[in-house]
Amino acid sequence: xxxxxxxxxxxxxxxxxxxxxxxxxxxxxxxxxxxxxxxxxxxxxxxxxxxxxxxxxxxxxxxxxxxxxxxxxxxxxxxxxxxxxxxxxxxxxxxxxxxxxxxxxxxxxxxxxxxxxxxxxxxxxxxxxxxxxxxxxxxxxxxxxxxxxxxxxxxxxxxxxxxxxxxxxxxxxxxxxxxxxxxxxxxxxxxxxxxxxxxxxxxxxxxxxxxxxxxxxxxxxxxxxxxxxxxxxxxxxxxxxxxxxxxxxxxxxxxxxxxxxxxxxxxxxxxxxxxxxxxxxxxxxxxxxxxxxxxxxxxxxxxxxxxxxxxxxxxxxxxxxxxxxxxxxxxxxxxxxxxxxxxxxxxxxxxxxxxxxxxxxxxxxxxxxxxxxxxxxxxxxxxxxxxxxxxxxxxxxxxxxxxxxxxxxxxxxxxxxxxxxxxxxxxxxxxxxxxxxxxxxxxxxxxxxxxxxxxxxxxxxxxxxxxxxxxxxxxxxxxxx
Numbered sequence: 001x002x003x004x005x006x007x008x009x010x011x012x013x014x015x016x017x018x019x020x021x022x023x024x025x026x027x028x029x030x031x032x033x034x035x036x037x038x039x040x041x042x043x044x045x046x047x048x049x050x051x052x053x054x055x056x057x058x059x060x061x062x063x064x065x066x067x068x069x070x071x072x073x074x075x076x077x078x079x080x081x082x083x084x085x086x087x088x089x090x091x092x093x094x095x096x097x098x099x100x101x102x103x104x105x106x107x108x109x110x111x112x113x114x115x116x117x118x119x120x121x122x123x124x125x126x127x128x129x130x131x132x133x134x135x136x137x138x139x140x141x142x143x144x145x146x147x148x149x150x151x152x153x154x155x156x157x158x159x160x161x162x163x164x165x166x167x168x169x170x171x172x173x174x175x176x177x178x179x180x181x182x183x184x185x186x187x188x189x190x191x192x193x194x195x196x197x198x199x200x201x202x203x204x205x206x207x208x209x210x211x212x213x214x215x216x217x218x219x220x221x222x223x224x225x226x227x228x229x230x231x232x233x234x235x236x237x238x239x240x241x242x243x244x245x246x247x248x249x250x251x252x253x254x255x256x257x258x259x260x261x262x263x264x265x266x267x268x269x270x271x272x273x274x275x276x277x278x279x280x281x282x283x284x285x286x287x288x289x290x291x292x293x294x295x296x297x298x299x300x301x302x303x304x305x306x307x308x309x310x311x312x313x314x315x316x317x318x319x320x321x322x323x324x325x326x327x328x329x330x331x332x333x334x335x336x337x338x339x340x341x342x343x344x345x346x347x348x349x350x351x352x353x354x355x356x357x358x359x360x361x362x363x364x365x366x367x368x369x370x371x372x373x374x375x376x377x378x379x380x381x382x383x384x385x386x387x388x389x390x391x392x393x394x395x396x397x398x399x400x401x402x403x404x405x406x407x408x409x410x411x412x413x414x415x416x417x418x419x420x421x422x423x424x425x426x427x428x429x430x431x432x433x434x435x436x437x438x439x440x441x442x443x444x445x446x447x448x449x450x451x452x453x454x455x456x457x458x459x460x461x462x463x464x465x466x467x468x469x470x471x472x473x474x475x476x477x478x479x480x481x
Contacts, residue, residue, distance in 0.1 A: 001040075001322075002190050002307050002329045004145040007152035008044050009333055016154040017184060018146070019161065019176060031248045031255040032060060032235040032319040033133040035079050036412075040326045044148070053473040054144045056251040057136035058231045059465060061117035063318065065424060067239035070373045075424030076234070077318070078114035080131035082107060082416050083451050089433035092403055092419050096429060097436035098448045105452055107423055112455050114420075117234040121462035122469075135235060135248050135255075138322070157184065161193075164203035172303040173199060188337065189304045197310040200296060204304055207297035208312075214366050214388065215293040216379070217243045217315055221271055222257040222287040226280040230466035237317060238277075241377035242270075245277060246316065251469060253283060259315060264379045291315070295358045300350045303342055305332055311354065314361045317368060323412070327357055360411045363392040364418070371396065371425035396427060403429035 003018040010016075041051060051057065062078035069075070083091030095107055108114045113131055116122060124130065150156055159178040167174040175185040191199035200206045212218060231249035238245045243260035258274040265273075271286055295312035299305065306312075308325045331353060335346050370388050374380035398404055399422050405415040439447065462468075 001145055001325050002192060002332075003149040003154045003156075004152070005040075005044060005326075005329045006333060007149045007154040010336070012153075014336070016149070017186065018149065018154050018156045019159060019178070019184060020146075020156060021158060021160045023160065031138055031250065032063075032135050032246070032316070033322050034319050034412075035131050035133045036323055037133055037326060040330070043330075046148070049473055051141075051144060052134070052136075052469070055134075055136040055138075055140040056253075057134045058250055058469055059122045059233045060133040060135045060235060061113040061122065061130075061233045063235045063237055064117070065237050065239070065368070068237075068244075068368055068372060068374075069424065069426045071239070071376060073424075075420065076108055076111075076114045076117060077417060077420045077424070078108070078111050078117060079133065080111065080113040080416070082114075082419065083110040084447075086435065088435050090403075090405070090415060090419070092423075092429075093432040094436050094439075094444065094447065096403055096432040097439075098444055101441060101444065103445065103448055105448065107420070110448075110451050110455055112458050115455055115459045116462055117232070119459055119462075120230065120232050120465050121459060122233045122465040123462045125458075132233075133319070135231075135250055137250060157182075161198060164199055166203065170302070171204075173203060187303065188342075190332075191304055191306045191310040192308055194309040195291065195313070197296070197306065199304050200299070200301060200306040200310055204301050206299075206301040206306070208292075209294050209297055210292055211294040211362060212292060214362065214386065215315055215369070216261045216263070216382065217259045217293070218291060219262045219267065219270065220257055220259045220289040220291070220316075221267075221274055222255065222289070223274065223278065223282055224284040225254045225256055225278050225282050227252070227254055228280040230464065231469065233465040235319065239374075240273065241265075242379045244317065245274065247278075251473070254278075254280060257316075259317075261379055264377065293362075295355065295362075298347075298351050299328070299354045300332075300347045305350075307332075312358055314358065314365060317365050318361070318413075320361050320412070324357065324361070327412075328354060356409060357412065359389075359391065360408075360413070363389060363395070364413050364421070366392055367396070367418075367421055368425065371422070371427055373426055396422070399429060400427055401430060403432045 003016050006014055007016045062076050064076050066074050085091050161176050162179045163177045165175040165177055173189045175183040177183050236247040242265035245258045248255040256278045258270050260270050291313050293313055293315055296306050299311040307328045314320050335350055366388055369383040405418045407415050
């Protein structure tokens with residue numbers, strides 16, 4: 001993603017060298033994305049149908065959460081807006097006022113994306129009125145972007161890094177020395193070496209803040225299975241007594257995985273649980289992963305920028321890994337240093353913004369674990385009892401007291417994302433904005449009925465998701481062949 005974006009947007013203004021080894025595997029499980037990737041691909045001029053054909057992608061309208069509140073519940077974090085906001089108060093205030101007057105329709109009945117997801121439908125609507133992301137094969141996406149980067153002038157070098165050579169005077173990285181002795185010099189180095197953080201930590205010792213006291217899961221296993229039915233336009237996150245399990249449908253297969261805390265579940269039992277809860281024939285050997293949730297203290301240190309897992313890791317619950325890569329790359333392009341010494345002010349600003357992104361994602365993830373009625377296992381009792389950051393405590397209690405949610409400083413997750421998870425996890429507001437009293441009972445009823453009818457009418461007019469994907473990508477597949 002970094003090489004493709006810089007080569008495409010900077011052109012001759014930047015010379016990009018990509019050092020990559022076929023012998024080193026990738027994590028390869030970042031198959032579920034969030035809507036900003038649509039804008040990223042458009043920025044790079046990527047043809048969507050060709051991209052989806054090349055990556056066997058499907059559309060994604062949200063995430064279905066099973067069992068997170070009490071073990072048997074289900075709710076959906078759908079993309080896009082719910083209902084219609086007033087400038088002074090979000091739609092949730094009018095929905096709450098309506099519920100107090102006897103209107104029983106769930107909050108999700110007013111979301112086109114949510115209802116389309118559950119109905120298994122999708123289509124591109126005029127004016128981008130349907131918000132979506134992709135479920136894709138991340139390995140194929142990497143190959144797709146590699147080819148694009150090379151066509152745009154990036155030079156790819158096959159090889160493994162043996163040592164990182166530092167400048168004796170400045171302490172900056174001077175060159176990467178490969179196993180065959182080749183030395184690759186540069187002005188700016190992007191560390192995309194994953195959890196190893198070979199440059200930013202191994203050579204420059206930027207430091208790491210561990211967040212597992214808030215996000216205790218530390219292990220995962222991924223497998224791929226054959227599809228047993230049409231691909232649905234949503235990802236599933238199914239809670240279990242020591243973590244959760246994912247299911248991500250692509251065009252040609254399904255990605256599955258289990259995430260858990262090793263204090264409460266053994267690796268052998270986790271694998272047995274995963275394999276006992278998949279659908280279809282298992283196609284791959286289990287891919288075992290260990291991770292520590294947290295953030296690099298400095299994601300830009302000296303002349304090195306950490307991108308992706310080398311900069312920190314947020315567990316995959318809300319599909320943010322690819323987005324955080326994209327966010328770092330686009331931020332770097334906007335702050336690309338000029339010739340000469342790198343400004344420490346640029347470095348400080350980049351680090352502040354990156355850290356803010358990670359903190360905001362962290363708080364959103366913690367919400368899923370903390371706001372639960374589950375007490376059926378030691379894992380869930382730990383999550384329910386744990387202290388949480390003040391920033392998250394403020395958000396939860398503000399919503400509980402007033403039904404208000406605020407998005408700050410280009411925060412990734414919008415108010416409607418927070419609303420769906422807060423309500424889904426069982427947090428009920430005690431009050432709502434008095435402006436709802438401006439409407440008579442008849443006017444409020446008509447507003448709610450009209451909005452709900454619009455959602456129903458739109459969803460009824462959409463084709464089946466799997467049929468739409470097959471038609472949309474068919475021409476691109478034939479062209480590629």
